[in-house]
Amino acid sequence: MDAEQLAQRLTQPNGPYAGVTVVESTKSTNADLERGRPPDRTVLIAREQTAGEGRRTRSWSSPPGGLYVSIYYAPGVPAHRWPWLTLLAGVALVNVARSTGVEAVLKWPNDLLLGPGRKKGAGVLATTTDKGVVLGIGLNVQPVQAELGPGGLAPTSLAEEGANELDLTELATRLLLELDKWEAPWRAADGDPFVSGLHEEYRSHCETLGQKVRVELINGSFEGTARYLETDGTLVVRDVEGHDRSVPAGDVVHLRTAT
Template identity: 85%
Template structure:
């Protein structure tokens, strides 16, 4: 199917390509601007696998209630999932989003890796290129993704990460519609088998794919919690996606949430 030259994201094209009966998504809407695509979908309680994309967000939110600026030129999407998997496995949706973002970035020729849990690090200097936020409700999860496509201002991100974008790292594809389609296809590629496996990250292959891209594992890190911090070596992921860090006293500590700062590679 040919596509007209549309500035921004072409919602009609994406809906025809990706929504039922031939595609995996129940519905797909593109709006010019909104405060937050996550908040919009959370209020609507739409059908499972409903997609909302905004060309601009005016009040986006990141992890731990931090603001996430979303100017025109980025890709801002939220997807409502009601996967019917055990609640303790739902956190894997955010790790799954990281996997999808890595693969989309790699498809544009940009080197990409993950810092736990879902920080997309782009280019040789491993700067931050995306934000992921999941909002859990009684019936499902709204998964929000913001990918920097056009150049961004160099404001320091949480965890001491410098921001960057696909354009800033020399990507060979910057068309927002193409990138949106690749992202939604990648999300379905991993979410469908994960859901079919009851949210089991091992049976679905998601755990191995995430581990392959995550550079936090094996690193010496500082974990910054709300009430302090500690240093240690990131060892592995538990079945619910929790990071296990061995501290200086040799104790393994589970980290379900918190900012992780890479210090240096473990020896």
């Protein structure tokens, strides 16, 4: 990965970011940025993570050959709208994957599903500080060997799905520019996903909507049909008894297309 080229293309005044740093290895890029108190829109990229973390403190395999990026945002928008940054990350991932010729969709909230087999190709984790959000993204680029994830999702990578671009410098550039393409108008709209166009863009990529799903919560599970997103990104599922239930967090398993 060419750190000098990334900095030249992406940092101010040529690009939207305050700084881009590339390290060989670290435990967690998110943890590093949380400790560092960096300027807004600071980027940290690692060639390898030794203690990556996913949702609900699950471990996330981060071997060499993947793209592991964290960005610190102090967007100055109401904190209740910060969760949209994780959905925004999903939008960026879909568009980057498609730019390499790979079929890609989203499973709520931000699981990147690649290829006709709908296997998982990326992980997203956001951690909050008192003033902002550290958004962490791990994209599988080269072939991976990992166990099934939540909901029985098998892992895959851009390489395994036949991507026409696997250069990490180019993929990092595409991802960071795609993030800015959606984060900048979202920020300018004070975090409003409708005014910024983010809600519609996300909805167009989210295969969960309209699906029969099983929602797995800490204290149980239920089945129903995924209907729509609330203004804060919460998923609304109509259960088998006909009641709409808001799902702010949980693992969603696609069962079959709703009729």
